[in-house]
Amino acid sequence: MKQYSFKNDYSEGCHPYILEVLIRTNLIQQNGYGYDEYSDEARILIQQKMNHHNADIHFVSGGTQANLLVISAILRPHESVIAVETGHIFTNETGAIEATGHKIHGIQTSDGKLKPEHIQSVLDAHTNRPHQLKQKLVYISNSTEVGTIYIKKELEELSAFCRANDLYLFLDGARLGQALTSEINDLSLDDIANLVDIFYLGGTKNGALLGEAIIITNDQLKAEFGFHVKQKGAMLAKGRLLGIQFLELMKDDLYFDLAKHSNIQAMKIKSAFQRKGFKFLSETFTNQIFPILSNAQIEDLSVNFDFYVWKKIDEKSSAIRLITSWATPDDIVEAFIRKVENL
Amino acid sequence: MKQYSFKNDYSEGCHPYILEVLIRTNLIQQNGYGYDEYSDEARILIQQKMNHHNADIHFVSGGTQANLLVISAILRPHESVIAVETGHIFTNETGAIEATGHKIHGIQTSDGKLKPEHIQSVLDAHTNRPHQLKQKLVYISNSTEVGTIYIKKELEELSAFCRANDLYLFLDGARLGQALTSEINDLSLDDIANLVDIFYLGGTKNGALLGEAIIITNDQLKAEFGFHVKQKGAMLAKGRLLGIQFLELMKDDLYFDLAKHSNIQAMKIKSAFQRKGFKFLSETFTNQIFPILSNAQIEDLSVNFDFYVWKKIDEKSSAIRLITSWATPDDIVEAFIRKVENL
Amino acid sequence: MKQYSFKNDYSEGCHPYILEVLIRTNLIQQNGYGYDEYSDEARILIQQKMNHHNADIHFVSGGTQANLLVISAILRPHESVIAVETGHIFTNETGAIEATGHKIHGIQTSDGKLKPEHIQSVLDAHTNRPHQLKQKLVYISNSTEVGTIYIKKELEELSAFCRANDLYLFLDGARLGQALTSEINDLSLDDIANLVDIFYLGGTKNGALLGEAIIITNDQLKAEFGFHVKQKGAMLAKGRLLGIQFLELMKDDLYFDLAKHSNIQAMKIKSAFQRKGFKFLSETFTNQIFPILSNAQIEDLSVNFDFYVWKKIDEKSSAIRLITSWATPDDIVEAFIRKVENL
Amino acid sequence: MKQYSFKNDYSEGCHPYILEVLIRTNLIQQNGYGYDEYSDEARILIQQKMNHHNADIHFVSGGTQANLLVISAILRPHESVIAVETGHIFTNETGAIEATGHKIHGIQTSDGKLKPEHIQSVLDAHTNRPHQLKQKLVYISNSTEVGTIYIKKELEELSAFCRANDLYLFLDGARLGQALTSEINDLSLDDIANLVDIFYLGGTKNGALLGEAIIITNDQLKAEFGFHVKQKGAMLAKGRLLGIQFLELMKDDLYFDLAKHSNIQAMKIKSAFQRKGFKFLSETFTNQIFPILSNAQIEDLSVNFDFYVWKKIDEKSSAIRLITSWATPDDIVEAFIRKVENL
CATH class of the missing domain: 3.40.640.10 (Type I PLP-dependent aspartate aminotransferase-like (Major domain))
Incomplete structure (x- = not known):
C-alpha cells in the first residue's frame, strides 16, 4: 500500500x-x-x-x-x-x-x-x-x-x-x-x-x-x-x-458537507483507537485526533502513514496528531483502522 | 458586438x-x-x-x-x-x-x-x-x-x-x-x-x-x-x-509566448493609431499604450470598449490607457482597429 | 576675538x-x-x-x-x-x-x-x-x-x-x-x-x-x-x-521675551546685510536669516564666526544660515555687524 | 512628621x-x-x-x-x-x-x-x-x-x-x-x-x-x-x-557612592523588619525590599510614609514595596525604623 x-x-x-x-x-x-x-x-x-x-x-x-x-x-x-x-x-x-x-x-x-x-x-x-x-x-x-x-x-x-x-x-x-x-x-x-x-x-x-x-x-x-x-x-x-x-x-452547503466528511473520517479513526483502549491527549470531536501510542506502535504505523509526532508523553510513548480532510477517502480510513486494530 | x-x-x-x-x-x-x-x-x-x-x-x-x-x-x-x-x-x-x-x-x-x-x-x-x-x-x-x-x-x-x-x-x-x-x-x-x-x-x-x-x-x-x-x-x-x-x-517558454502575444496585440493597435496620426503620452513597446484622443473620440470608442481615461491633456483631449493581455483575441483587436480607423 | x-x-x-x-x-x-x-x-x-x-x-x-x-x-x-x-x-x-x-x-x-x-x-x-x-x-x-x-x-x-x-x-x-x-x-x-x-x-x-x-x-x-x-x-x-x-x-511671559530677543538679534544682522545691499535666499522675520555671500566673504566671516553654508547659489556664491537665540549677546551681534560692514 | x-x-x-x-x-x-x-x-x-x-x-x-x-x-x-x-x-x-x-x-x-x-x-x-x-x-x-x-x-x-x-x-x-x-x-x-x-x-x-x-x-x-x-x-x-x-x-565614582547609599538605607530598613520577625516576598540586597505585613500594619505605616502595596498574600496580609534612593536621608530611615519597631 x-x-x-x-x-x-x-x-x-x-x-x-x-x-x-x-x-x-x-x-x-x-x-x-x-x-x-x-x-x-x-x-x-x-x-x-x-x-x-x-x-x-x-x-x-x-x-x-x-x-x-x-x-x-x-x-x-x-x-x-x-x-x-x-x-x-x-x-x-x-x-x-x-x-x-x-x-x-x-x-x-x-x-x-x-x-x-x-x-x-x-x-x-x-x-x-x-x-x-x-x-x-x-x-x-x-x-x-x-x-x-x-x-x-x-x-x-x-x-x-x-x-x-x-x-x-x-x-x-x-x-x-x-x-x-x-x-x-x-x-x-x-x-x-x-x-x-x-x-x-x-x-x-x-x-x-x-x-x-x-x-x-x-x-x-x-x-x-x-x-x-x-x-x-x-x-x-x-x-x-x-x-x-x-x-x-x-x-x-458543499462547505458543510466537506467539513462533516472530514470530521466523520477522524471520528471513525478515533473510535478504532478507543475500542483498543488507547488514551488521547485531548478529547476532540472534529478532524483532528491526538491518540497516545508507544514508540513501537508509532513506528509501526509510520510504515504506511505519515503524521506528526505531536508531544512526547514519556520515554516510551507520545501523542501523535492525525488530521483528516474533505478529501480523505474511505478506503484509506479503513486501511488505517485495520492497522490500528492490529497494533 | x-x-x-x-x-x-x-x-x-x-x-x-x-x-x-x-x-x-x-x-x-x-x-x-x-x-x-x-x-x-x-x-x-x-x-x-x-x-x-x-x-x-x-x-x-x-x-x-x-x-x-x-x-x-x-x-x-x-x-x-x-x-x-x-x-x-x-x-x-x-x-x-x-x-x-x-x-x-x-x-x-x-x-x-x-x-x-x-x-x-x-x-x-x-x-x-x-x-x-x-x-x-x-x-x-x-x-x-x-x-x-x-x-x-x-x-x-x-x-x-x-x-x-x-x-x-x-x-x-x-x-x-x-x-x-x-x-x-x-x-x-x-x-x-x-x-x-x-x-x-x-x-x-x-x-x-x-x-x-x-x-x-x-x-x-x-x-x-x-x-x-x-x-x-x-x-x-x-x-x-x-x-x-x-x-x-x-x-x-509558455511564459514568454504569452507575454509576446500581449505585446503584439498592443503594437497592432498602436500602429493603427499611428497610421491615423494620433500622438501618444509616451512611446511604449509593451502591452500598454497611451494614445491621445479628443473627448468625442474617447466617447465613441467607449461604446464598445472599456479602458481608463488616463490623463487629461487639455479641455478637449485626454490620453487613454489600453492594456492587452495573453488572452486578448485577434478578432477583438481587429474590431478595435476598425473602430480606430473610423475615428 | x-x-x-x-x-x-x-x-x-x-x-x-x-x-x-x-x-x-x-x-x-x-x-x-x-x-x-x-x-x-x-x-x-x-x-x-x-x-x-x-x-x-x-x-x-x-x-x-x-x-x-x-x-x-x-x-x-x-x-x-x-x-x-x-x-x-x-x-x-x-x-x-x-x-x-x-x-x-x-x-x-x-x-x-x-x-x-x-x-x-x-x-x-x-x-x-x-x-x-x-x-x-x-x-x-x-x-x-x-x-x-x-x-x-x-x-x-x-x-x-x-x-x-x-x-x-x-x-x-x-x-x-x-x-x-x-x-x-x-x-x-x-x-x-x-x-x-x-x-x-x-x-x-x-x-x-x-x-x-x-x-x-x-x-x-x-x-x-x-x-x-x-x-x-x-x-x-x-x-x-x-x-x-x-x-x-x-x-x-519669559518664553515670549526670549523668543523676541532671538528675533531682534537676527533682524539687526539682517539689516546690516540689507544696508550693504546683500540679497537673501528667503525673506525671514524670525531668528533665522539666509544672506547670499561670495565665497571670499564667507571665508572672511568664518574666521570669527561659525555658521552653516546652506545652499550653493553658483560657483562664486552661496547662501549661509545664521541663527540667533535667547542667549545671543548684544556685543556679539555688534561685532558681527561690524564684520558685515567691512565685507 | x-x-x-x-x-x-x-x-x-x-x-x-x-x-x-x-x-x-x-x-x-x-x-x-x-x-x-x-x-x-x-x-x-x-x-x-x-x-x-x-x-x-x-x-x-x-x-x-x-x-x-x-x-x-x-x-x-x-x-x-x-x-x-x-x-x-x-x-x-x-x-x-x-x-x-x-x-x-x-x-x-x-x-x-x-x-x-x-x-x-x-x-x-x-x-x-x-x-x-x-x-x-x-x-x-x-x-x-x-x-x-x-x-x-x-x-x-x-x-x-x-x-x-x-x-x-x-x-x-x-x-x-x-x-x-x-x-x-x-x-x-x-x-x-x-x-x-x-x-x-x-x-x-x-x-x-x-x-x-x-x-x-x-x-x-x-x-x-x-x-x-x-x-x-x-x-x-x-x-x-x-x-x-x-x-x-x-x-x-560618585555614581557608585550614590547607589551604595541607596542600598545601605534599604538594608537598614530590611534589618529592622528582620529583627521583628517579618517575612519578605523575595530576598533582596539592593535598594528595594518587599516585607510582608498585616493589613493593619500597612495602614499604620501609611500614616507617615508612602509606598506601594505590591502583592496581596492573603485576606489579612500583603507584601509592600519600599524603595530607597541616593537622596533618602538618614533621619527618615531612622524614623521609619522606629515605626517598624513599634508595629
Whole structure:
C-alpha cells in the first residue's frame, strides 16, 4: 500500500466542482480586486446563510494574512490581544501580529479554549495605565488548534464578557466548518455572526485551493477595511479566484458537507483507537485526533502513514496528531483502522 | 458586438494548460508551504532558464505582497528606498512599504525609468547623517508602470552605480515577460539575474491565476528569507497552486509566448493609431499604450470598449490607457482597429 | 576675538531662572511621570495663556519625539501625512514618521509654507481608493524651517480647508515663540489653539534644557494619549524637569521675551546685510536669516564666526544660515555687524 | 512628621554637584546632539572605568527609550526576545518592544532572574522554522525589577549559553549601580562589559535628572547605531545635559557612592523588619525590599510614609514595596525604623 499522509488538511488540491467552474468561467472578463460577479454573488450567499445581510465580507488568501490584517486594522498602537498559547497567532505565525506592533497576552490552557476568567486575569494584571497596555481584542479559534470546539453557552459567555469589558471578539475560523459540523456542536453560523465582532470562514483547510472569507458584523469595524486588505498585500488582482471558490463552497452547503466528511473520517479513526483502549491527549470531536501510542506502535504505523509526532508523553510513548480532510477517502480510513486494530 | 475591456491584464482567468494540470494533479497529496514537488520542479526550471543554479526562489501570491516582503526583509529600520514616482510602490499600494517602516524617495520622470543621476541627487540631499536616512535600496520596474522598458545599457549603468554606492537593486517584474519580449528589448533573463540583486517574475499579469516568483541572486539576501514570507502572510498552505502555475508557464517558454502575444496585440493597435496620426503620452513597446484622443473620440470608442481615461491633456483631449493581455483575441483587436480607423 | 557660533539655537544651556528653580526644588519629593506639582501648574498656566482650559497638555523631551508620537497616536495604518519638503519630518528626522508606518506626501515650495491648493493637489492625485492612501493629517511648522511664518489669514484658510476635508491640522511649534513674536506676526497663542487640532510649544530652541509641550485642543484626539507617550519612550520618570521649565518659561511671559530677543538679534544682522545691499535666499522675520555671500566673504566671516553654508547659489556664491537665540549677546551681534560692514 | 515617599527612586531631582556644573557651563556654546565636550569626556571616562576603550556609548533620556531603541536597532523583523515576565519590557512599557515589531517570550520566575534552562525551553518550543520566530536576543535586568542581582557565576553561565546559541545578551542597567554596590555582588563594571553585548548604565534612578548611557561592546552591534537613536526621538539637541550628568556621576565614582547609599538605607530598613520577625516576598540586597505585613500594619505605616502595596498574600496580609534612593536621608530611615519597631 502506498504512503498516505494524515499530517494536515491541505495536502490535496480543491473540490472538483471548483475546478469545473474555474474552467467554465475562465475567459469571461471580470473586474479585478474582488469587484467581480462571482465575489459579489458569494458575498450575498454568505450573508444569506448567516442572516446578516449587512455584514461586510472580504476574501483573502490565507489564515496568517487574515489574522494579521484583521488585528492590525482594528487596533490602535497601544492596544493588545488576549489569546491562548496554543492559538495559531501565538506561536505559529512567525510573530506576524507583533510585527504589526501588537502584543499578545498568552493564556495556558489544556483544551485550547479561552474562558472569561482567563481574560479577567489579564485585565487584572494590567491596571497600571498608561504604563501597561490596554487590552482590546480577544482572539479565539473554533475549532481550536487542538481539535476542540466551543459550545454555544461558552461562546455566549465569552461574548457577553467581551461586550461588558469593551473588548472585540475575533474568531479564527480556519476550521470553522469542522466546528459547526461536529457531532457535539450546538452553534449555527448565525450564532457566530451574532456573538463575535469579526471572524473568518476558512476555505484553505476545507476544500478550496486557497482563501478565507473575513466577515465583519460589528458596524464599527467595517469602515475603510479595504485599505488594510490592500496595504497588507492581501488583495488579489484576480479576486475572481476567491469569489468562485466561496460561491461554489457555499452553494448547496458543499462547505458543510466537506467539513462533516472530514470530521466523520477522524471520528471513525478515533473510535478504532478507543475500542483498543488507547488514551488521547485531548478529547476532540472534529478532524483532528491526538491518540497516545508507544514508540513501537508509532513506528509501526509510520510504515504506511505519515503524521506528526505531536508531544512526547514519556520515554516510551507520545501523542501523535492525525488530521483528516474533505478529501480523505474511505478506503484509506479503513486501511488505517485495520492497522490500528492490529497494533 | 459585446463590450470588451482593455482596462488591465488581469481580467481573465489563466492559461488553459494550467487548469489542465490542476485537474490532473488535484488529488495527489503534497507537502504544504512550497515544499511540494511542483514548486521544487518550477524552481529548478527557473534556475535553468536564467543559468543561476544557486538562486533562491520563493513563490508568493501578488505584487504588493512581493514588494513589501522583499523590502522589509532586506532593509534595516534606518534604511530607505529610491523609486520613480510612477513606481507601483510609490502611490498604488496604499502605503504598503511605509507601513513596514521605510521611506520611499520619489523621483519625477517622464518615462518611468530611473537613472544613476536621479539616485545621485537623492544621495547628495541626504548627507547629514544620522539626521537623515541612509538610502539602501533602488526599486525599478521592467516593464515600467507607463509601458516603457530598460535596455541593457541602461540596466548595466544602474547596476554598476548601485554596486559602487552600496545600494541593492530590486526589480519589480510584474510585467517582466512583456519587457523581455518587447521588440526593442536586448536583455535576457540571465542578464536580469546578473544585474540586479533580487527581482520577481510576475505571473498574475501574464497567464497565471495568481503568483509572483521572487528570485534572489545576491547571496547576502538569501538567508532566512522564508521567515519573512511567513510573517507577512505570503506563504500559501497549498503552495502547490503556485508551483504548478510557474512550472507550466516556464515549460516550453509558455511564459514568454504569452507575454509576446500581449505585446503584439498592443503594437497592432498602436500602429493603427499611428497610421491615423494620433500622438501618444509616451512611446511604449509593451502591452500598454497611451494614445491621445479628443473627448468625442474617447466617447465613441467607449461604446464598445472599456479602458481608463488616463490623463487629461487639455479641455478637449485626454490620453487613454489600453492594456492587452495573453488572452486578448485577434478578432477583438481587429474590431478595435476598425473602430480606430473610423475615428 | 573668540569664535562664536550662529549654527543653531541650542548651543547654550537654559535660561538662568530655570536653574535657580531646579536648585530650589531639587529635594522636594514629587510624583513621577508628569504627575508632579510643577507640571500641573505649568499645564494650568499654558491653558490660561491660550484661553483653552480643557486643552490636554503633555510634556516630552524633544521635537522628533513629539512629531513621531503625535502622528503615530492619531493616524490609523492606512492614513498619511501632507507636509512641505523642507518640513522637519520630511528629511531631518531619519524617517521617524515612516518608521511608525505612515507616508508623508512632500510638497515643494520656495517659502516653506503649505497652502490649501497644495493639499488639494495631493488629494486629487489619490482618489483611487483603497489602492491609494487616505490623507488624514496636515503637518506645518511655525516658524518654518526656512525662517518664514504664517500670518493669520493663511492659517485660517488652511484650518478651514482641513476641516472641510476631514484632515487634522498639526503644527510643529519647535520655534513657535519666534513666530508669535515676529514683527510681522498677527497670530496669538489663542488663535493657534483655535485653528489647529494639535500643536506643540517648543522649549528646546527657546531657553529650556529640553522639552516640548504638546497641546491637544481637538477633543477627539485627547483620549488615551498618555499610552502613546509611554510606549514611544517619551515619558520622563522625573517629569518635574519638564514641568519646572515650562512653568518658569510661561511665568511672566519669559518664553515670549526670549523668543523676541532671538528675533531682534537676527533682524539687526539682517539689516546690516540689507544696508550693504546683500540679497537673501528667503525673506525671514524670525531668528533665522539666509544672506547670499561670495565665497571670499564667507571665508572672511568664518574666521570669527561659525555658521552653516546652506545652499550653493553658483560657483562664486552661496547662501549661509545664521541663527540667533535667547542667549545671543548684544556685543556679539555688534561685532558681527561690524564684520558685515567691512565685507 | 511630614509624609515621606518610598514609592520609587526618582522622586527627587539630581545630585547637587550636577546642578553646580550645569550652572558653571550654562553659557558655554557646545555642539548639539551629543557632540559636545562634556559628552565626549563622559564617554572616555566610562570607557576607562570598564577598561573597554573601544566601546560605543550613546546617552539617551530614559529606560523605556533605551530598551526599545536597542532592541529595534539590533533585531531583524523575524527575530524575538526572551525575558522574564517581571522584566520591565514585558509588562511595564506599554508594549514598546512589540510596537517596534518584536515578540517577547516571557518566562515565569520567582526571583526575576533568567537562567540558561529558561532560554533553552523557549528554543526547544520554537524549532518549526520558519513558521515560528527565531529567538535572537536575551534581555536581563541587574538589579532585577524585584530587587535581586546576578552573581558573577550566573552571568558567566548566561553569557556562555548565549554565545553558544548565537543570541545577543542585553542588560537593562536602570539600577546597575545598585547591583554593583550590593553587599553580595561579585561583578565589576568590567565583567559586565565583557559578558554582555550591550547594556546601559542608568542615571535616572541613581542621581541624574534623566539619562541612561547605552554601552555597546560587541563590535557587530556598533555600526550605524546613531541613526536609530535619532529615528526613535532619543537624540537630545542639547546632548550636553546628558554628558554633563554622566561626567559628574562617573567622576570620583560618585555614581557608585550614590547607589551604595541607596542600598545601605534599604538594608537598614530590611534589618529592622528582620529583627521583628517579618517575612519578605523575595530576598533582596539592593535598594528595594518587599516585607510582608498585616493589613493593619500597612495602614499604620501609611500614616507617615508612602509606598506601594505590591502583592496581596492573603485576606489579612500583603507584601509592600519600599524603595530607597541616593537622596533618602538618614533621619527618615531612622524614623521609619522606629515605626517598624513599634508595629
